[in-house]
Amino acid sequence: MRSIIRPCLTIFLLLGLLTGIIYPMAITALGQVIFPFQANGSLISRSGSPTQSQKTAAGSVLIAQNFSGPGYFWPRPSATSPPYDADNSGGSNLGPRNPALVKKVASAIARLQKADPGDKARIPVDLVTSSGSGLDPDISPAAAYYQVPRVARARHVSPASLRRLIRQSIEMPWLGFFGERYIDVLELNIRLNRLCRKLQKPSDHPLRK
Amino acid sequence: MWYDGWAQLAFLLAVLLLAAKPLGSYMAKVFQMQRPPLLGRIFGKAESAIYAMAGLRPDDQQDWRQYAVACLAFNTIGFAFLFILQMVQQHLPLNPAHQAGVGPALAFNTAASFVTNTNWQNYSGETTMSLLTQMLGMTVQNFLSAATGIAVMAALIRALAAKGTGKLGNFWVDMVRSVLYILLPIAVLLSVVLASQGVVQTLRADVTVHTLSSSAVAGGAAETKTAATQTIAMGPVASQEAIKELGTNGGGFFNANSAHPYENPNGLTDFLEMLAMLLIPAASCFTFGEMISDRRQGHVLLATMTAIFIVCAALCFTFEQQRNPLFPSIVGQHHTALAAGGNMEGKELRFGPANSAIWTCIATGTSTGAVNSMLDSYTPFGGLIPMWLMKTGEVIFGGVGTGLTGMLITAMVAVFLCGLMVGRTPEYLGKKIGAFEIKMVSLAILIPPALTLIGTAVASVTPSAVASVGNPGPHGFSEILYAMTSMSNNNGSAFAGLNGNTDFYNILGGLLMLAGRFWSIIATVALAGSVAKRKASPPNVGTFPTHTPMFGVILAGTIALISGLIFLPALALGPIAEGLMQVVH
Known part of the structure; x- marks a missing residue:
């Protein structure tokens, strides 16, 4: 059972960090720099x-x-x-x-x-x-x-x-x-x-x- | 024009087939543990580091029990995390709109929904979830539930290719590689393109503008003052939108899902989102062909999916371009170059009826369930088609991983039926399909319909459940039937007039989604374990070939037969009854 718990928690934590924080934050940064008009709602x-x-x-x-x-x-x-x-x-x-x-x-x-x-x-x-x-x-x-x-x-x-x-x-x-x-x-x-x-x-x- | 739908359909499928073949070969490399070109260099070190931290040896092979236990344990953690995250979101950062904590019944339903790749939503995103919950909860599960589907598919394909070893690969490795080498890179590309087209990507929760008509205008005529300000909800949408379609998840950032202009602003984003839903499921057919070293076997599955899809999409857009006979004659409902026409209630003008209908067939044939138009307002027969596509068990391209898995299981039913007719032991890819395999296949195929019909029956006789219905007559029954079908098959689209945010639907629905997903996964992995132990026998004169157009026809017939026999009575009470009333009118 212990052989399950460690990979389970580690992989959930690491993939969660990668896809839930790093990925959306990186896309936000990119969007704000390259396409600020579109990324902020196409306001006029x-x-x-x-x-x-x-x-x-x-x-x-x-x-x-x-x-x-x-x-x-x-x-x-x-x-x-x-x-x-x-x-x-x-x-x-x-x-x-x-x-x-x-x-x-x-x-x-x-x-x-x-x-x-x-x-x-x-x-x-x-x-x-x-x-x-x-x-x-x-x-x-x-x-x-x-x-x-x-x-x-x-x-x-x-x-x-x-x-x-x-x-x-x-x-x-x-x-x-x-x-x-x-x-x-x-x-x-x-x-x-x-x-x-x-x-x-x-x-x-x-x-x- | 009448040909608009056909042109869009042909263009979409052409691009899909061109893109799916190379992606399919690439995915085969990923699951045969080869180092992927380019991305291997970028993520190779990260991959090894993840295994080291998790204490894994990536070449350790698991049998079916180990694989299934790992899969269930991992998803349990994901479920618990998302359930708690929603309930405590008011105490956490990144909550600029000050959303309250989610109640336990709704949090249960939503956690079950996103962990099972269903993405049924009994909440309205912009008024319920904090930005942190959207990112760390929804976006993460969009990746992980998709990767789970892909992992189970990889295990089943390896089993079919295995030479009697009984080993299915390593669940942890399949998860990590699916995310790093397939889902994340495509999602990054797609989200940047979407953001360039107007899909918002910001950490602001909303802006308030002073509308144009809020002050006097030139021209002299008195302008009645309307609402002077408009508050517009926003958020990190593009990053979630990309994986929502690519992972066939379907859960919208906003209540209106992909009909919302900030999720899907124009024809290009609409096309890319449709393509993203189909991409991995179609590519998986090529992956399958490569991994079993017989490409023709994959081609016949893809051809069958595509043929059924074309028929459904063409029927659906034909129905949706019909006029509503109940509208007064002063309303112009004909489709012309300057007017969309047709059934426009619940549809966005930039898409129109033909495009919306094609989207709907993609979202229900795959397990996405995203909508760019409101299905509850579809014509009776137009709404029947997405309902039927879900009832096939979502094998018309299907969900990422689960689509091909479902198609392979249906193929085993088809060879079993053929074997019964000619009195031979059925075989698929040289592997005997014995009693245990047929038991597991039957479980995988019959669990979702059983859940659908039992759920519908229970809801139809429960007064509080019937009170949730939003439309009178047979259409109200269709809403319940659609909801149960969508949840049991892990689709997530809805006839949204039904108010699902009640304890009844939250709890029953959550249980249906969990049972539909994980019972099927256990049956599939057990099936894979048994198939992997069998040695393939070389084909002989008596072998029924499964790479021919003939087999494609039998496969299509099997799909129609199973879903038709099970669901015809229920459909007759809902959409068919309503459609006949419409014809008689």
């Missing part, structure tokens, strides 16, 4: 430039945040409570035939239509279903185009300029086919702010009043 400022400080960060490129006003593009619904809780990720876990799912989709439709009453266009399914993480940072290009009339009216900009903005923001999947085409909502909204600022006379700028 209000102007869209990379940052690592909590004070200047407006969010993460990779994490959805709540946009609910008519003047911004909206992300997909989030099933976390409260929505877009990046401290407790998760999906709805509603089955495909669960009446609660059908109700949830209906209320997402109602919310979109209430914000833009005249619009009778088809709503892309990703805009009324919640994502797996509740933090999906992306919407489909179709879901962005769908929101153009509402955002254009709220921001007093032409739909054509918004459509151009969307076209420039479409990201292709890796290698062109591994996944779907997507648009990062936070980045799109930062570009939207920039576009609106450019179109305005400096004296009207609300942030300078």
Whole structure:
């Protein structure tokens, strides 16, 4: 029996130290030195430039945040409570035939239509279903185009300029086919702010009043 | 497009086969005790030092009893350490988010889960575990449980190649070499690439940002103020993510697992994580072929796995691209170049239905159980496929080590069935499959299904267990059946609407995971011990060849037959009933 105890404890201790302390610490050091932006959560400022400080960060490129006003593009619904809780990720876990799912989709439709009453266009399914993480940072290009009339009216900009903005923001999947085409909502909204600022006379700028 | 799923599947399998062959030969060298090129120079001294400190002579050979006892003792230590670590984490360093100690029932379940390579999670990572527990508990067991699986596989292959010695190798040496020469080097490479793509790797537990819509915007329109700040959980994720996929563990740093953008930010990371899950299980087939000096035997096993996998993945992504008939017609559900379409509830937009379905089949065919989409929201038949893949005993690539082990055991059942039909003593690789072997094979094959069905039956008649169900109708039964299948087969994925963090599921589930894993390991090592004592007889005209496509077909049939016969009634009450309701609608 003694012949078991010594190798058992020694090997557990040494391999534990190697894989549980040295390995993650070494990768942390490497990540912090070589890829500080990515390793620290891909945070960006209000102007869209990379940052690592909590004070200047407006969010993460990779994490959805709540946009609910008519003047911004909206992300997909989030099933976390409260929505877009990046401290407790998760999906709805509603089955495909669960009446609660059908109700949830209906209320997402109602919310979109209430914000833009005249619009009778088809709503892309990703805009009324919640994502797996509740933090999906992306919407489909179709879901962005769908929101153009509402955002254009709220921001007093032409739909054509918004459509151009969307076209420039479409990201292709890796290698062109591994996944779907997507648009990062936070980045799109930062570009939207920039576009609106450019179109305005400096004296009207609300942030300078 | 309809071909998107096929393109992703073909590309993935092509890269897999190219990478698995050299890795398989390399792994054979590792387990034949040769000095691995390059890494031998880096880790050679460390390896010898570990043996010296442990008081081991690395060329000491163990018989099956010694090997099994070493394996069980080592895993007992790992279990006890993780169990205690969780309960005292509030007193230990590296707990910036001030997580409380974990309660004993949940700590038992989680320790059982990570030691058995299941990684079933009744907790939400970002709100339960300290960074120290994630690293020293979860990450360590991700390595060690994977290495245990590989060690048992190496023992079984050596037994099949042995010439009557009865010796299986040395468990301690197999563990050390698996970690140093296989798991750790690949994990280091993978974690650095993942970190470069946006998988976080930091000792901060969270940051709080002031969101974009929290102040006035240009454009004049009144912007309703929404939550002004957002707290974003982080941690040393990349290092854990790499071994989580590579070791077919599957336990997420975050609750949303690989659907979380910090675990799996884009198509490239998604591809690499899928590849990592498949890599060692596929390479093991080549390792097997090299170690028994008959490569064709390994090829036929790999071809069988791949064929069944392609069928499952193609069916699954076809189902997931279907529209939900209950949604109103104003919702556009067609897949186009600009819209993912299909069943998007619980799926991430950057992946879409086709990619998510392929991932799911990989994670359940291997014993990983990681998810990049929420399985509870799958279409009825789309959710049936991952459930069936687990019920095969996870041999469609399977877990690291355990996949090939399971496939070899299934191959022995197949030759036994063929032997019965023609009235000859069954043989595999020239070794007679006698009464003792068949008893051990039967145990290894029947224990997980027995645990699954008994567990499901008990839960279905226990009011407190039924109260955990998150969806009405047959889908609720599917949640219970899925949970029991996942835990008994050491997978770890879930129909997560089921609330598993109750004393009932924590304790019953922990017992199922431990029994499913270690009873199977004991039966396998005993089988290996018996096979290793047998001398191989040279093939003659009456020998049933096991390297032919014909054998592959018989093997696939055996897998379908066993899992189908055992589980059809249970499946009929859950996903099949729900699917028929969907069709009738």
